[in-house]
Amino acid sequence: MLLHHVDWRRAGKFKRIWKSFYTQRQLWLLCFPIIVWILLFAYYPMYGVLMAFFNYTPGREIFQSQFVGLAHFKRFISNPVFMQLLRNTLAMSSLGLTIGFSAPIIFSLMLTEIGHVRIKKLVQTISYLPHFISWVVAGSIVFLLLSSDGVINSLLINLDLTEQSIPFLTRGQYYWAVYTLANLWKSLGWSTIIYLSAIAGVDEELYQAGAIDGLGRLGMVRYITIPSILPTIVLLWILGIGGILNAGFEQHLILGNPMTQNYWDVLDTYSYRYGIQLGYYSMGTAVSLMKSIIGFSLVYMTNRISRRLLDLALF
Numbered sequence: 001m002l003l004h005h006v007d008w009r010r011a012g013k014f015k016r017i018w019k020s021f022y023t024q025r026q027l028w029l030l031c032f033p034i035i036v037w038i039l040l041f042a043y044y045p046m047y048g049v050l051m052a053f054f055n056y057t058p059g060r061e062i063f064q065s066q067f068v069g070l071a072h073f074k075r076f077i078s079n080p081v082f083m084q085l086l087r088n089t090l091a092m093s094s095l096g097l098t099i100g101f102s103a104p105i106i107f108s109l110m111l112t113e114i115g116h117v118r119i120k121k122l123v124q125t126i127s128y129l130p131h132f133i134s135w136v137v138a139g140s141i142v143f144l145l146l147s148s149d150g151v152i153n154s155l156l157i158n159l160d161l162t163e164q165s166i167p168f169l170t171r172g173q174y175y176w177a178v179y180t181l182a183n184l185w186k187s188l189g190w191s192t193i194i195y196l197s198a199i200a201g202v203d204e205e206l207y208q209a210g211a212i213d214g215l216g217r218l219g220m221v222r223y224i225t226i227p228s229i230l231p232t233i234v235l236l237w238i239l240g241i242g243g244i245l246n247a248g249f250e251q252h253l254i255l256g257n258p259m260t261q262n263y264w265d266v267l268d269t270y271s272y273r274y275g276i277q278l279g280y281y282s283m284g285t286a287v288s289l290m291k292s293i294i295g296f297s298l299v300y301m302t303n304r305i306s307r308r309l310l311d312l313a314l315f
Contacts, residue, residue: 147168
């Protein structure tokens with residue numbers, strides 16, 4: 001009797017799923033090419049993460065290689081360079097999650113306060129442009145600006161602010177600041193698009209009510225705009241936490257050099273160096289897989305914590 005009841009519930013659930021597919025068949029047909037693309041290029045390659053648990057030999061099947069379990073993970077964590085890689089990764093990611101995350105919010109709030117439409121569009125366009133140039137071109141611009149005979153050093157010397165050129169690109173202690181500013185310059189305008197869209201969706205009646213209550217421009221930003229876009233800010237913060245171990249890749253290969261390697265060498269560049277350049281695919285895969293697991297765990301925990309905090313703030 002109980003088995004018959006369970007079978008009936010399963011049949012009913014399957015019938016509801018099939019009915020949903022049938023009623024939304026046009027939408028599913030539109031999504032079908034995207035689903036196939038994701039399965040082929042996002043999920044099927046995940047089979048390769050098994051290399052992290054084998055001594056993979058190129059040209060063989062993964063299961064034909066020697067199984068070593070967690071040996072590559074242990075070897076990487078016990079490597080003396082691990083702490084340096086972790087320091088560099090977390091330091092630059094933290095700069096991105098503080099300066100790089102807050103700057104687009106502040107910039108979008110400033111843009112909304114520009115009353116002249118043409119000036120506002122001009123500023124937006126200029127801020128978007130760096131996003132569309134490659135890091136090769138962006139790196140060349142940074143070199144022109146910060147090299148020993150570059151624009152910045154020439155300006156500092158002409159203004160008598162320094163007697164000799166500052167080695168911005170060859171001193172490791174300057175690298176984190178150079179990377180953060182270059183990354184901010186390239187991504188600032190593009191990152192503001194989401195915040196500008198969220199601000200545009202704020203009800204105008206709230207601003208009218210705020211004006212009647214005597215709120216100034218800063219008061220409206222503090223009590224109306226920021227609370228209204230807070231869910232968007234939290235969502236992007238959660239996604240940013242998930243990528244805390246992603247501290248850039250091509251930026252370091254372009255801006256970095258052997259004299260600053262102790263400051264720019266991160267988990268991604270280590271994985272690239274061992275996995276691609278030296279051919280230790282298993283080690284490179286193990287580092288990348290460890291990064292993904294930690295990132296997923298951080299997203300999950302941050303999402304749960306932020307939901308509770310938002311519930312407390314709203315109620």
